[in-house]
Amino acid sequence: MIRFDHVTKRFGSRNVLDDLSFEIQKGEVFAIVGPSGTGKSVTLKHMVRLLTPNEGSVWLDETEISAATGKTLDIVRSRFGYLFQSAALLGWMTVEENIALPLREKTKLKEDEIAERVQSALEMVGLANEGEKYPNEISGGMQKRAGLARSIVCKPEIVLYDEPTSGLDPITSRTIDRLILSLNRRLGITSVVVTHDLYGALLSADRIALLHQGRFVEVNTPEQFIRSEQPNVRGFLDAQFVPRDWDFESQRRGNQESE
Amino acid sequence: MITREPDWGEGRGLFGGILHAFGAVGRGGVLVFQSIALFPLMLVRGRSRRELFAQMYQAGIRSLPVITVVAFFTGMILALQVGLELRRFNQEIYIGSAVMVALLREMGPFMTGIVLTACVGSSMAAQLGTMTVNEEIAALEMMTISPVRFLMAPRMGAMILMTPLISFYTCIVGILGGGVVGLTQLNVPWGQYITTAMNFGDLRDLYVGLFKALVFGIIITGVSCYQGFTTTHGAVGVGRSTRQSVITSLLLILMTGYIITRMFYDL
Numbered sequence: 001m002i003r004f005d006h007v008t009k010r011f012g013s014r015n016v017l018d019d020l021s022f023e024i025q026k027g028e029v030f031a032i033v034g035p036s037g038t039g040k041s042v043t044l045k046h047m048v049r050l051l052t053p054n055e056g057s058v059w060l061d062e063t064e065i066s067a068a069t070g071k072t073l074d075i076v077r078s079r080f081g082y083l084f085q086s087a088a089l090l091g092w093m094t095v096e097e098n099i100a101l102p103l104r105e106k107t108k109l110k111e112d113e114i115a116e117r118v119q120s121a122l123e124m125v126g127l128a129n130e131g132e133k134y135p136n137e138i139s140g141g142m143q144k145r146a147g148l149a150r151s152i153v154c155k156p157e158i159v160l161y162d163e164p165t166s167g168l169d170p171i172t173s174r175t176i177d178r179l180i181l182s183l184n185r186r187l188g189i190t191s192v193v194v195t196h197d198l199y200g201a202l203l204s205a206d207r208i209a210l211l212h213q214g215r216f217v218e219v220n221t222p223e224q225f226i227r228s229e230q231p232n233v234r235g236f237l238d239a240q241f242v243p244r245d246w247d248f249e250s251q252r253r254g255n256q257e258s259e
Numbered sequence: 260m261i262t263r264e265p266d267w268g269e270g271r272g273l274f275g276g277i278l279h280a281f282g283a284v285g286r287g288g289v290l291v292f293q294s295i296a297l298f299p300l301m302l303v304r305g306r307s308r309r310e311l312f313a314q315m316y317q318a319g320i321r322s323l324p325v326i327t328v329v330a331f332f333t334g335m336i337l338a339l340q341v342g343l344e345l346r347r348f349n350q351e352i353y354i355g356s357a358v359m360v361a362l363l364r365e366m367g368p369f370m371t372g373i374v375l376t377a378c379v380g381s382s383m384a385a386q387l388g389t390m391t392v393n394e395e396i397a398a399l400e401m402m403t404i405s406p407v408r409f410l411m412a413p414r415m416g417a418m419i420l421m422t423p424l425i426s427f428y429t430c431i432v433g434i435l436g437g438g439v440v441g442l443t444q445l446n447v448p449w450g451q452y453i454t455t456a457m458n459f460g461d462l463r464d465l466y467v468g469l470f471k472a473l474v475f476g477i478i479i480t481g482v483s484c485y486q487g488f489t490t491t492h493g494a495v496g497v498g499r500s501t502r503q504s505v506i507t508s509l510l511l512i513l514m515t516g517y518i519i520t521r522m523f524y525d526l
Contacts, residue, residue, distance in 0.1 A: 086393050089395075
């Protein structure tokens with residue numbers, strides 16, 4: 001569905017992405033993990049042409065995103081939802097108005113239909129009673145969930161999550177992880193998650209990719225990822241105290257029970 | 260893509276600097292034309308019209324206290340300086356004409372430009388710059404909402420409508436300020452002050468002054484929005500963009516003021 005074809009991105013003389021090639025399948029949760037500054041968010045931004053590659057190309061089905069402009073780019077972007085690291089809510093609008101914004105600006109829906117869609121999105125992310133508040137009146141976790149509601153209100157096929165759990169406590173982080181998984185399972189949304197949070201990735205992703213020096217050194221299912229002998233993967237896992245025999249079943253069960 | 264990728268050494272060296280400046284003028288110019296072209300849409304679309312009125316209030320009404328003080332004192336200073344010279348020739352009754360001509364032709368639009376650069380332009384650059392570094396502009400682009408239409412066009416429309424009006428208001432208040440100095444310190448009766456002012460005031464001076472103000476409004480909005488949209492490097496970048504927008508606007512206002520004067524008045 002999304003394909004990176006030998007993408008190189010340079011900032012100054014540094015290759016942030018270095019001949020990166022991979023493909024994300026329709027309907028999967030694909031997590032990109034790695035230490036800070038390795039280009040995870042840069043990779044995500046290339047998927048919607050918020051950044052353009054110096055070499056190579058990025059494709060969504062048969063459309064080259066990295067070369068899309070004008071209407072083509074709008075059509076491509078309308079297939080995506082994007083949860084920004086800072087949630088990127090407009091500060092002078094209430095949570096409800098933020099979520100309604102793409103519907104008001106880009107569709108011809110009537111106000112009562114918009115209100116219904118907004119309420120449904122708010123309920124989905126557990127913010128049914130917070131719609132009238134302004135972003136600075138709610139917590140960071142709530143802002144992330146409001147951002148998520150805004151990114152799914154137009155019913156996108158793909159949602160990109162940029163550090164959805166950064167700066168959040170472990171309980172809220174797991175809530176967000178469950179939300180990502182639930183959106184994927186209930187609505188069939190293809191999800192790309194960029195994260196430091198390895199536990200979240202292990203619990204919710206279908207495949208995990210570790211980005212190191214501009215390339216994926218490992219792309220694998222969570223079960224195989226934690227058994228990898230690749231030195232960078234082992235270093236990353238050991239740094240977060242994830243053992244080779246991490247019990248997926250009980251962790252996933254625990255995660256569902258706490259829901 | 261309206262926002263700019265991080266600046267990794269662009270504009271280094273003389274040649275790089277010149278290239279960067281030309282690029283900025285080109286990109287800024289495109290934004291200005293796009294936002295002006297969207298002006299009719301502002302008037303037709305209900306939500307855009309409301310935003311236009313909100314921006315007119317921000318740019319116009321909220322600047323009035325500062326504008327009033329600046330205009331009043333500008334008029335007083337003009338009257339005092341000119342009056343002191345004219346008094347040497349017992350011609351102080353003509354201060355009205357001097358104040359009128361100076362305000363209509365140059366000081367009215369110029370003071371309006373300076374005050375709006377400081378009050379409105381800096382605020383635009385800071386607000387849009389903060390939105391850029393907080394990824395709110397990118398979020399709008401992701402929702403396929405054009406930041407130019409959503410954010411810049413209402414500001415441009417508001418400044419196009421308000422700057423000439425504020426400039427006219429500046430002239431009126433300035434003339435009143437001059438009249439107060441004339442009356443209290445130069446013994447020029449109010450009636451005589453107004454009569455000489457009206458006799459020397461030319462409609463062309465008024466039109467050229469208002470045209471200047473309109474151009475200054477476009478410059479302030481164009482520069483400030485461009486600086487805001489191209490902010491990088493977080494809070495430091497917001498500060499840099501705000502400062503840069505004020506400096507660039509003031510320099511362009513000075514240069515454009517001269518060019519317009521030269522266009523309309525023969526030597």
